[in-house]
Amino acid sequence: MNFIENPTKLRGFEKPIKVEKVSRRSILKGLGITGGFVLAAPVMSRQAFAYETGAGKMPHGVVVDPRVFVAIAPDGTVTILAHRAEMGTGVRTSLPLIVAEEMEADWAKVKVQQAHGDEVKFGNQDTDGSRSTRHYLMPMRQIGASARTMLEQAAAKRWGVPATEVKAVNHEVVHSATSRKLGFGELAADAAKESVPSIEGLKLKDPKDFRYLGKGQVGIVDLHDITTGKARYGADVRLPGMKYAVIARPPVTGGKLVSFDSDAALKVPGVEKVMQVRGWPWPSKFQPLGGVAVIARNTGAAIKGRDALKLTWDDGANGKYDSVAYRKELEEASRKPGLVVRQEGDADAALKGADKIIVGEYYLPHLAHVSMEPPVAVADVKGDKAEIWAPVQSPGGTREDVAKTLGIPEGNVTVNVTLLGGGFGRKSKCDFALEAALLSKELGAPVKVQWTREDDVRHDFLHTVSVERIEAGLDKSGKVVAWRHRSVAPSIASTFAAGAKHEAPFELGMGLVDMPFEIANISCENPEAAAFTRIGWFRSVSNIPRAFAVQSMVGEIAAATGRDQKETLLALIGSPRIVKPAVKDMWNYGEPLDSYPIDTARLRKVVELVAEKGEWGRQVPKGHGLGIAVHRSFVSYIATIVEVAVDDKGKLTVPRVDTAIDCGTYVNPERIASQIEGAAIMGLSLAKYGEISFKDGKVEQKNFDDFQVLRMDESPVVTNVYIVPPGPDTPPSGVGEPGVPPFAPALMNAIFAATGKRIRSLPLGKQLEA
Amino acid sequence: MIKVKINGQEQSWDGDPDLPLLWFLRDEAGLTGTKFGCGQALCGACTVIVDKEAVRSCITSINDVAGREVTTIEGLHPNGDHPVQKAWRQVNVPQCGFCQAGQIMQAAALLMDNPKPSHDQIREAMSGNICRCGCYQRIENAVHLASTGV
Numbered sequence: 001m002n003f004i005e006n007p008t009k010l011r012g013f014e015k016p017i018k019v020e021k022v023s024r025r026s027i028l029k030g031l032g033i034t035g036g037f038v039l040a041a042p043v044m045s046r047q048a049f050a051y052e053t054g055a056g057k058m059p060h061g062v063v064v065d066p067r068v069f070v071a072i073a074p075d076g077t078v079t080i081l082a083h084r085a086e087m088g089t090g091v092r093t094s095l096p097l098i099v100a101e102e103m104e105a106d107w108a109k110v111k112v113q114q115a116h117g118d119e120v121k122f123g124n125q126d127t128d129g130s131r132s133t134r135h136y137l138m139p140m141r142q143i144g145a146s147a148r149t150m151l152e153q154a155a156a157k158r159w160g161v162p163a164t165e166v167k168a169v170n171h172e173v174v175h176s177a178t179s180r181k182l183g184f185g186e187l188a189a190d191a192a193k194e195s196v197p198s199i200e201g202l203k204l205k206d207p208k209d210f211r212y213l214g215k216g217q218v219g220i221v222d223l224h225d226i227t228t229g230k231a232r233y234g235a236d237v238r239l240p241g242m243k244y245a246v247i248a249r250p251p252v253t254g255g256k257l258v259s260f261d262s263d264a265a266l267k268v269p270g271v272e273k274v275m276q277v278r279g280w281p282w283p284s285k286f287q288p289l290g291g292v293a294v295i296a297r298n299t300g301a302a303i304k305g306r307d308a309l310k311l312t313w314d315d316g317a318n319g320k321y322d323s324v325a326y327r328k329e330l331e332e333a334s335r336k337p338g339l340v341v342r343q344e345g346d347a348d349a350a351l352k353g354a355d356k357i358i359v360g361e362y363y364l365p366h367l368a369h370v371s372m373e374p375p376v377a378v379a380d381v382k383g384d385k386a387e388i389w390a391p392v393q394s395p396g397g398t399r400e401d402v403a404k405t406l407g408i409p410e411g412n413v414t415v416n417v418t419l420l421g422g423g424f425g426r427k428s429k430c431d432f433a434l435e436a437a438l439l440s441k442e443l444g445a446p447v448k449v450q451w452t453r454e455d456d457v458r459h460d461f462l463h464t465v466s467v468e469r470i471e472a473g474l475d476k477s478g479k480v481v482a483w484r485h486r487s488v489a490p491s492i493a494s495t496f497a498a499g500a501k502h503e504a505p506f507e508l509g510m511g512l513v514d515m516p517f518e519i520a521n522i523s524c525e526n527p528e529a530a531a532f533t534r535i536g537w538f539r540s541v542s543n544i545p546r547a548f549a550v551q552s553m554v555g556e557i558a559a560a561t562g563r564d565q566k567e568t569l570l571a572l573i574g575s576p577r578i579v580k581p582a583v584k585d586m587w588n589y590g591e592p593l594d595s596y597p598i599d600t601a602r603l604r605k606v607v608e609l610v611a612e613k614g615e616w617g618r619q620v621p622k623g624h625g626l627g628i629a630v631h632r633s634f635v636s637y638i639a640t641i642v643e644v645a646v647d648d649k650g651k652l653t654v655p656r657v658d659t660a661i662d663c664g665t666y667v668n669p670e671r672i673a674s675q676i677e678g679a680a681i682m683g684l685s686l687a688k689y690g691e692i693s694f695k696d697g698k699v700e701q702k703n704f705d706d707f708q709v710l711r712m713d714e715s716p717v718v719t720n721v722y723i724v725p726p727g728p729d730t731p732p733s734g735v736g737e738p739g740v741p742p743f744a745p746a747l748m749n750a751i752f753a754a755t756g757k758r759i760r761s762l763p764l765g766k767q768l769e770a
Numbered sequence: 771m772i773k774v775k776i777n778g779q780e781q782s783w784d785g786d787p788d789l790p791l792l793w794f795l796r797d798e799a800g801l802t803g804t805k806f807g808c809g810q811a812l813c814g815a816c817t818v819i820v821d822k823e824a825v826r827s828c829i830t831s832i833n834d835v836a837g838r839e840v841t842t843i844e845g846l847h848p849n850g851d852h853p854v855q856k857a858w859r860q861v862n863v864p865q866c867g868f869c870q871a872g873q874i875m876q877a878a879a880l881l882m883d884n885p886k887p888s889h890d891q892i893r894e895a896m897s898g899n900i901c902r903c904g905c906y907q908r909i910e911n912a913v914h915l916a917s918t919g920v
Contacts, residue, residue, distance in 0.1 A: 088866030088903045219862055226867035227858045228850035229803020229843030233868055236802035244797060269786040300793030301786065303809070372807050372815055372868040372902045421805070421868025422902050453808040674865055674905070681904025704812035704900060713897035715906040 051731035054590035055135035058126070060119035060396065064139045064199055066147040067192075068121060069099060076171060076185030078105045083115040083122040084132045085393050086222070087371075087423030088678075089736045090671035091132045093220045095140050098667060101212045102144025102205055103151070104168040105184065112221045117395025117415035126394040128428045128537065129589065130634035130734025133667055137732045145202040147191075154190035155182050170211075216670035222419065234391035234418045237378040239446040245439055246302040246450055247277055249291040249459050252315040252697035253533045254282035260292050261310035268308055270301025278438055282318070282534070283495050286401060286429040289459060293439055299450050315697050321532035323365065323693035323700075326465065330529060331361060333488045334469035338527025339502055342513040342583045345521030347473075350482030354473030358556050362470070362549040363761040366692040367463035367538055368707055373421020374456040379436035380446035384408045390433040391420035398430040405434045406441060425537035429461050457707050458699045461536025462692055464489040468549035473521075478561040480572060482521040487512050489545065494531035501528040503542070509587030510633060511546025511741070516598055518574025533694065539682065543633040543741040548762065551629035551745030555752055565628050565749055566611050573630075576601035589635050595731050596635040603632060605724060606639040606660040613722045614641040614658030623647060624655070625754025629746035634734025637662040637724075640680070640742040642716075644750040650768035652751070654684060654716040659742075662724035664733045673721040676739045680719045683743020685710040690763050772836045776801065777845025787833035791825075792816045794832045795842060803843035803871050807900070814899030817872035817879075818842050824879035843871035846878060854878045857916035865903035873899045877913045886917050 055062045071079040080099050086092035096112045099105075115122050124135075148168045155173035156163040159180060166173050172181045212218055225231040250256060262274035272295050279290015292309060296302035351357060377390035379402075386406055392398045395415040403410040420427055436449040451459075466489030473482030491507055493500035503512075503526050513524050538544075551569075558568035579598035588596055607630050610616070620626060623645055630639035643656040657680045666672055689708040693700045701707040748759045751768070759767055772783045781799055783789070790809075795801045795818070804827055807815030811826035818827045819841040846852045854877045864870045873896065880887060880895045887895065892913045901909065 086866075088864075090865075219859065220864070222867060223859050223862070223864065224850065226864045226870050227855045227874060228846075229801075229871045231867055232802075233805075235796075235806060238800060238802070270789075297785075298789070298793045298797035299806070300789045300797070304786075304788075370902060372813070372866065372900065373805070374807075419868075420866060422866045424902075450806070453810070453813075670862060674862065674908070677907050678865055678904030681906060682902075685904075703810050704808050705810065709900055709902060710904070710906075711897040711900060712906040712909065713893045715893075715904070719907055 051595040051729060052592055053135050053595065053731065054592065055124070055139070057590065058124035058135070060124050062135070062139045063121065063123035064142045066143050066150065066196060069143050070103065070147045072184050072188035072191070074185050074188060076109055076183050077111055078109055078184060079111045079113050081115045081122070082112050083125050085127040085395065085417050085420055085423070087127065087393065087420035087427065089132070089675060090220050090668055091127065092222065093218065094133060094667045094671065095136055097212050097218060098137060098140035099144040099147070101210060102141045103148040104170055106171040107212060107218060109171055114417050116417065117399040119396035125396045126428065128393055128425065130736040130738065134635070134732045134734060137665065137667065141204055142199050142202055145204050146197055149197045149202065150191040150194040151184060151187050153194045154187045158182065158190065213667055214669065216668055218668070232418055233373050233421045234376040234378070234389065235373060235450060237389040237418060237448065239378060239380060242378065242446040242448055243272065243295045243443060244297065244299045244302050244450065245293045245295050245447050246299065246306050246452060247291045247293045247435060248306050248309055248311055249289045249455065250279070250313050251458065252313070252318050254316045254318050256314045256316060257291060258312040258314050260312070264308035264310070265294055265305040268301060268305040270297045271305035272296055274305070274309070275442065277435060283498055285496050286431045286434065287405065288431050288435045288438065295443065295447070303452060318532045319697040321694045321697045323465070323695070326532070327363060327467070330465070330467040330488045333527040333529065334361060334467045334486045336527060338486055338488070338525040340523060341508050341526050342522060342524035342581050344582050347482045347484045347521040347523035350521035351471060351473040351484060354482055355476045356474040356560065358472045358474070358553070358560050360470050360549065360553050360556055360760055362468045362545065362552060364466050364545040364548060365690070365762065366465045367686055367690045368457050368460045368692050369424040369426035369538055370456060370704070370707065370709060371420070371422025371424055371426055374453055375426070375432035375451040376449065377433040377436040378446060378448045379433065379440040381406065381437055381440040385412045386437055387414045387416070388433050388437060389416045389418055390430070391418050391427055392430050392433060393420065393423050393428040394430065398433050401430050401434060402437045406437055424539040426460060429536055453704065454702045457692070457701050457703060461495060461534045463538035463544070464492070464535045464542070466545040468545050470549055470553045472553055472557055474557070474561070478563070480517070480519050480557060483517065483519045484523045484525070485512060485515065485549070486525040486527060487546070488527045488529045489542070490529045490531035490535050492535050492537060495534050495536060501530060502526055505585050505587040507542045509589070510542035511550060511631065512542070513581055513583045513586065514598055514632070515550060516579045516600055516603055516632065517572040519572070532697070540633060540737040540740040543631060544686065544744070547629065547631040547741035548744045551631065551742060552748050552760065555627065555745070555749035556758065559752065566607065566616050569607060569628060569630060570604060573600050573603055576604060589734070591635055596733065598632065602637045602662050603630060606630060606637045606662050609722055609724060610639040610641050610658050610660035613660065613720065616641060623754060625750045625752065627746045627749030627751070627753060629742040629749060631738070631741045633738045633741055636664070636733040636735065636738040638738045638742055640746040642743065642746040642750045644747060644754050646751065646754045646768055650770070652688070652764070652768060653714070657716040657719040658722070659719070659739065660722040660724060661735070661738065663735050663738070664730040665726045666723065666732060669723050672723055672735050675735050676721045677719045679739025680743055681710050681715055683740050684716065684747065687744040687747050687762055688764050772832055774832065774835050774837070775839045777842060783832050787831060789832045790828050791818070791830045791832050791835055791840070792827040795827060801842050801844055805868055805871055807869065807872070813869070814876055815869050815872040817875040817899065819875055819879050822879070822882055824876050843875060846875065852878060853916040854881065854913070857912040861908050861912040861915060863905050863908040863912050865905055869899060869901045873901065873909055877916065880913065881917055887913070889914065
C-alpha cells in the first residue's frame with residue numbers, strides 16, 4: 001500500500017461542471033419560490049364510485065382483506081402494508097394513506113411496511129403502467145373501511161351497545177351517548193377476532209369528511225430518511241459475509257463468450273474470484289445475458305478486476321445492427337402500405353382528392369432509462385431456498401422468475417423490495433436479480449451484483465426506435481379530411497418471442513389507433529419492423545413517439561393554414577363526444593371503455609385550462625415562442641404549453657412550462673405536481689439529448705457524458721401544474737407516465753413559433769445551431 | 771495504513787490505496803448514504819464534503835483523503851436538521867430520493883462558500899448533480915429557502 005501525507009493533486013476534487021449562464025425573463029427573476037400547483041375544487045364528492053377498473057384482470061387480481069394489509073399493536077400503532085414498489089411516485093405513501101383515511105387512523109400513528117413479493121397473498125404487485133392509484137383507490141378504501149368496521153364492532157360488544165351507535169374517529173372508537181372512548185390499541189385484540197365484513201355491506205366515508213385524501217398535506221413516509229441518508233435502496237443492502245460482484249456482459253445482444261483470461265484480474269487487490277455467469281439465448285424475456293463475473297471484497301475492487309479481464313466475444317446475429325442504416329429501413333417501410341390497424345372512411349381516396357397534403361416523418365431513436373440507481377441486487381441462495389433484496393417494480397414477477405431460473409419452488413423464494421432509485425420501466429425487468437441469484441447459488445454465499453452506469457447504458461431494455469409518418473389531407477377550407485398514420489417500430493413483444501414484427505395491441509393503443517381527432521377518413525397502419533436489441537417499456541412507452549408525431553403534425557397544419565395552434569388543435573379534436581375507433585381488440589390501458597372512454601370533452605378541457613392558466617397567446621420577447629400539445633395516455637388527459645427561447649447561436653432555454661392534467665379522482669395532488677414537474681424534465685431531456693445508437697451491434701454511448709440527461713441549469717425556469725377537479729364519479733387514472741408525451745411536441749411547436757424551423761427528428765441536438 | 775476522519779471518527783485502511791473513497795465509504799465503512807450513480811464524476815450522487823469542499827467520492831481515492839476530514843450525509847447534522855435538510859423536507863423535494871444525498875451535500879457546500887446565492891448561482895452550482903426524476907425546481911427552491919432561513 002501507499003501512503004501520501006500531502007497529496008499534490010487530488011483526483012475527484014473537481015468543481016461542478018461549468019455551465020453557461022441561463023438567460024431568463026426578468027418577470028420570473030427574484031421570485032422566492034417558483035412554480036406550484038393549483039387545486040381548483042375539492043375531490044370525491046360522493047359516497048361511492050360507480051366504476052370498474054381492469055384491476056381484477058391483472059395477474060392475481062386484487063386482494064381486499066384487512067387482515068392482510070393492516071395490523072394494530074396494543075400501543076395503538078397501526079401498521080399498513082405497501083404492496084406496490086416505491087420508485088418516486090409516492091405510492092408507498094399514497095396507498096397506505098387511503099387505508100388510514102377510511103379506517104380513521106391518525107397518520108402520525110401509522111407505520112408503513114413494505115410487502116415482500118407474494119401476489120397470491122397481496123394481489124397484483126407489478127408497479128407499472130401508471131396503475132397503482134387507478135387500481136387500488138377503491139380496494140384500499142374498502143380495506144380501511146373493513147378495519148374500521150371491525151374496530152367499531154369490537155367496541156360495541158365491549159360496551160354492550162348496538163354497533164350503529166359507535167363511530168371511529170381519529171384513532172378512537174367513541175360512543176357519544178355515554179361519552180365513552182376506546183383507543184384503537186385497546187381494541188386491537190378484540191377487533192382481530194371479528195369476522196371481516198362483506199365488501200358489499202361496507203359503509204365508506206363521506207368524502208366531505210376526508211382528512212387526507214385529495215389534500216396534499218402529507219409528506220412521503222421516506223422523506224426524513226431520504227434527507228439523512230438512511231433510506232435503503234437496493235444497493236444499500238449489506239449481509240454478513242456478502243461478496244461484491246460486477247459482470248462483463250456480451251457487448252452485442254445475443255452475443256456469446258468465446259474465451260476469457262482472468263490472470264490479471266485475480267491479481268487486483270481485493271478480487272477473490274472470477275467466474276462465468278450463465279446466459280440465455282436472445283430473446284428470453286428477462287433472463288440474464290451471461291458473461292464473466294468478478295467477485296471481490298468491495299465493489300471498487302470488483303470493477304478494477306473487471307477492467308483487467310481479457311475477453312473474447314462472438315457477437316452473433318445482431319453484430320451488424322447499425323442505427324443509421326436501420327433508420328433508413330424504417331423510413332422506407334413507413335412510405336409503403338402496412339398492416340391496417342384502424343380504418344374509417346377511405347383515407348386513400350380522401351388524400352387523392354385533397355386540396356393540400358401535409359406529410360411529416362418523425363423519428364425517435366432508442367432511449368435508455370438511466371435511473372439514478374443503476375440495476376443492483378443482493379441474493380442469498382442456500383440449498384433450495386433463495387432470498388432476494390432488490391429494487392424491483394414487480395416483486396411477484398421476480399419471485400416467479402428466480403424460482404424458474406434456479407429450478408426451485410416459488411414458495412422457497414423470498415423477494416424483499418427495497419426503495420427503487422428510479423425505475424421508469426427498467427426495473428420491471430428483473431435480469432439483475434436473476435444474475436445475483438445464479439451467482440449466489442454457485443458461490444454458496446450472499447452476493448451483491450452491482451451494475452455500473454456503463455453496464456446500464458449498454459445493456460438496457462431500450463425504448464424502441466420509431467418512424468411515425470403522418471399524411472394529413474386538407475380540403476379547400478383548410479379542414480382536415482384525411483389522416484394516414486404509419487407507425488414503424490420494433491415491438492416489446494420481440495423481447496418475449498423471436499420474430500415479432502408487428503407492434504402489439506398495447507403498443508398500437510398508445511396514441512396510434514386511439515387518436516381522438518374528428519376526421520372522416522382515417523387509416524392507421526403498422527408496417528413490419530424487426531428488433532436487433534432488447535426492447536422494453538420506458539416511461540410512457542409508445543406514447544412518446546406518437547404524441548410527438550401527432551401533435552407536431554397539428555402544429556404543421558396550423559402553420560400551413562395560418563391558424564393558431566390551439567384553435568387548430570381544438571378544431572381537430574372536434575365536438576365533445578366519446579370516440580369509438582373502428583379497431584379490433586382495442587387496448588385501453590387494460591381498462592374497460594365504459595369506465596374509461598376516450599372522452600374529447602375532457603381532452604378539450606385540459607387544452608382550455610392550460611391555455612387559460614398558461615396565458616396562451618401572450619406576447620413573448622423576440623426569439624421566444626409558445627407551443628402547445630395535448631395527449632391522452634394511461635387514461636388521463638394532459639396538455640402542456642412550453643415557452644422556448646432560442647438565441648442567435650441556436651442555444652435553447654425554456655423560461656416556462658404550464659401543464660394541465662385531468663387524472664380523475666386523485667389522492668395526493670402534491671405528488672401529482674411533482675410527477676408532472678419531473679415529466680417536463682424528462683420530456684426536455686429526451687427532446688434535447690435522448691439517443692442511444694448502435695454501430696456493429698454495440699451501443700455507442702456509455703455514461704452521462706455521451707448519453708446526456710437534463711441538468712438543473714438547463715431545466716425550465718418555472719413549471720406550473722394545474723389539476724382538473726374530477727367530476728363526482730370520475731374514476732382515478734394514471735399520473736406517473738402521462739406527463740412525458742406532450743412535452744416534446746409542445747417544445748417543437750414552440751421552437752417553430754420562435755424560429756420557423758420544424759424539428760421532425762429527435763433528439764434536437766445541434767439542429768438549431770446550423 | 772491510511773487514516774482518514776469520517777464524520778468525526780478516525781478510520782483506517784490498509785488495502786488498495788487507489789480504492790475510490792465511494793467504495794470505502796459504502797462497502798468497507800458501511801456508510802451507504804453516499805450513492806453510486808456513474809463512477810465518473812458526471813452525476814454527483816456520490817458527493818461528500820472533504821474539509822470544506824464538495825467532492826465526487828467516486829473518482830477520489832481513499833489515499834487522496836488521507837489525513838483529511840470527510841463528511842457524508844450521515845454526518846452532516848447529528849439529527850438530520852441541517853438547514854438544507856430541513857428546507858428539503860419543507861419543500862418536499864425528493865421523488866425517488868436516490869440522488870438527494872449528493873444534492874444535499876452539494877447544496878451544503880455551496881452555502882458554506884456562498885451563504886446567499888442567487889437563483890442563477892444555485893442553478894450553476896447544482897448543475898453537476900443529476901436528478902433523473904426531475905426535482906430541479908424544488909431543489910432550487912429548497913436551496914434558496916435554506917439560504918434565507920428555514
